[in-house]
Amino acid sequence: MTTTQARVLRTEIPGPNSRELQRRRDATVAAGVASVLPVYITEASGGVLQDVDGNSLIDLGSGIAVTNVGNAAPEVVEPVRRQVAEFTHTCFMVTPYENYLQVCEELAALTPGDHEKRSALFNSGAEAVENAVKIARRATGRPAVVAFDHAYHGRTNLTMALTAKSVPYKHGFGPFAPEIYRVPMSYPARDGRPGEQVAREAVERIEKQLGADQVAAVLIEPIQGEGGFIEPAPGFLPAIAQWCRDNGVLFVADEIQTGFCRTGAWFACDHENVVPDLITTAKGIAGGLPLAAVTGRADLMDAMPPSSLGGTYGGNPIACAGALGAIRAMREQDLAAAARAIGDLALPRLRALAEDTDAILDVRGRGAMIGIEFVKPGTTEPDPETTARIAKACHAQGVVILTCGTYGNVIRLLPPLVIDHALLSEGLTVLEEAIREHAR
Template sequence: MTAATKTRIITEVPGPRSREIAELKAEFVSRSVSPALPVYIASAEGSVLTDVDGNEFIDFGSGIGVTSLGHVNEAAVAAAIEQSKRFTHTLFSVTPYELYVQVARRLAGITPGNFAKKSVLSSTGAEAIENAIKIARSHTRRNGIAVVDHAYHGRTNLTLGLNFKASPYSTGAGPRPGEIYRAVNSYPFRDGLSGVEAAKRAIAYWEKTAGVENLACLLIEPIQGEGGIILPAEGFLETLQAWCREQGIVIIADEIQTGLGRTGALFASEHFGFEPDLVATAKAIAAGYPLSAVTGRAEIMDAMPAGGLSGTFSGNPVACAAAIEILDQLEAEGAMSRAVAVGERIQAGLRELQAQYPSLIGDVRGLGALHGIELVNADGSPNAAAQAALSRAAIERGLLLLGGGSDGQVLRMLPAINISDELIDEALAILGECLAAL
């Protein structure tokens, strides 16, 4: 592994200005809003963040998968500025505008499934998830929601119940909503089951505890993000899909973190032959402007009565303008092949590090610009302390990484899908230094 040579850090981390702002944060911002990393950002360009003290950081987080085509994406920003000069808000459900319709048209063309589709736009990923469940319940006239462990779906009231982890998301905020049935996910590194075996285990649980006649939908991430970059075993999603089709259960794919090119395909579902009825998207769709969507089978999307789906900022025109530019770039020739190449380069570097530190790196997994390493103790149990130490050591050397895993044992990497080879190599070298120090 090549040594990291570029000097990006010019002060201690956090630097004096970041510490000063942190004191103001402690005084005026709820402590429930708790930044994972101690630096305050002043500017960003491409895949590099610069903090208020002048320190630079290679961004392997992308705002948790939002800036997938780089910070301050020129075309998206220009489109948003131009739209801001025309109008910033009318509310589509009062006086509509074409941009909303165009985003919906584009999503119908790229989401998995060869059938007629419609969309509803909203502002956040959690809002999209809640809308998708409302639509599924209205369509089926059933109440139950099937989910799997290690899942993360948001921080609103309903999504708190959908998440696997209680702390910190729902601690003290109960009661959590009911009619949610959680089965064990496919986790090849931990369970040793084939995808079909893992699916049959989950199906047996749902049939016994929920009853298929009560299940409105199955909500699932094709690849789990915060849960620890968990790729299901082959056959898992396909078996669940066949069962849902047979039982009339609506399949909802949460592609909020995995969609829009992150895994080297426009949607992670495509890697598994998975064809959901509804797809929830957000994050990367509008280059950081708040926008989300539910896209799916037209007959399901029309289940709720007129006026049943909307919100004051849903499908904001400025965000829609940025989204059109982002979709243009994602569909451009070579965009997905670059995302695949990014993933291959990252995975090769991580495999090299795993070979050097086999007692610490238990597993390397991911696709495209979505990768993680599972850190373990000598007995193979989750090693959250190592993840925390590596994240801290990396930020001190100029690399931003994310934690993950239900036990905090996974180091997540979500760089931009168009990041340069040079920055990938520098980031891997920094990670190598951190591992050596640990």
């Protein structure tokens, strides 16, 4: 790590150099590409981001759950440097290379289940989801795909159809891909019902409105991300997975945000021993380089005709080198245990704070994937305005946090799994002070 692991504020946030760069941005970058915090980064490592004004910010976002192993991790940097010097691209579909195979071997070993598996590599989470849907439809011969309330699966046309939230992701961008259907999601803070009961309601809706024999796949985030860090009640995921097995429907786990040690296990499905037919991964897989994958049962993956899967940059050799380094770091440093330790530090503090205010509906999460849901005091009415004020106050104090949720009322914490605990504790103190000031 080259960046000092400390919060340092030399200017206001954003500082003058960042504001100057923002003026240049306004003249050249499309307005539809927004940034949470317009500070311009020059260096990052561990749990710190350094900006062009010399400020060092505590990173509780990890580039949206991407830099699980920390920014510029040596285990990622060195193999990437070697690969760049050797060759940067041939296209795996033209002339292949070994590190693509090695990534697929790692995925076969790490993803849930001990069955024989195959993988195909892509560039982004949305691309992985689209290909999972292609595979499911081709393998089953069925058209329908079921997604859930509060789901987020991407911004392409098909994944917008799968995503539940309209603004800003879908509004005005239709029409969307057909044969996408939505059913209830277990949301313990709001429905308070056992997981099996909500699963029965979801299944009944599928059977009544579609018929099981029309469904190619049920697609679900084991813990929802953008939808609000919603962790379904125990029993919900196993019940849905069992219905899929009983009816020849593919259970597809979108582990793009939850995967690679983020929740305290290699994958969130592991917490309830759920084994998906297909699993999509991206974000944390390659330490900050663009890489994604669909991994699934060998019989399903091998049923795809030659050249029906792929893409020019899918499984780029540089990204594959980064992935192998990131996976090595996760394994050698036991970053699943590190994620659990982050949760053990953060969750009790935040839950104690929630006891102090009736503006917090719920503090939830697993490992280093934690959400705080804000409501109008004494009600269950979402309070996105207070949530935004808290986030803004944290940003001004040099702590990068993100918001999410269907109602925009959840603060999400996604620190790098290698963050120094003193630094994390300092970031939590800033957050607690902002909550005390703005959520009363």
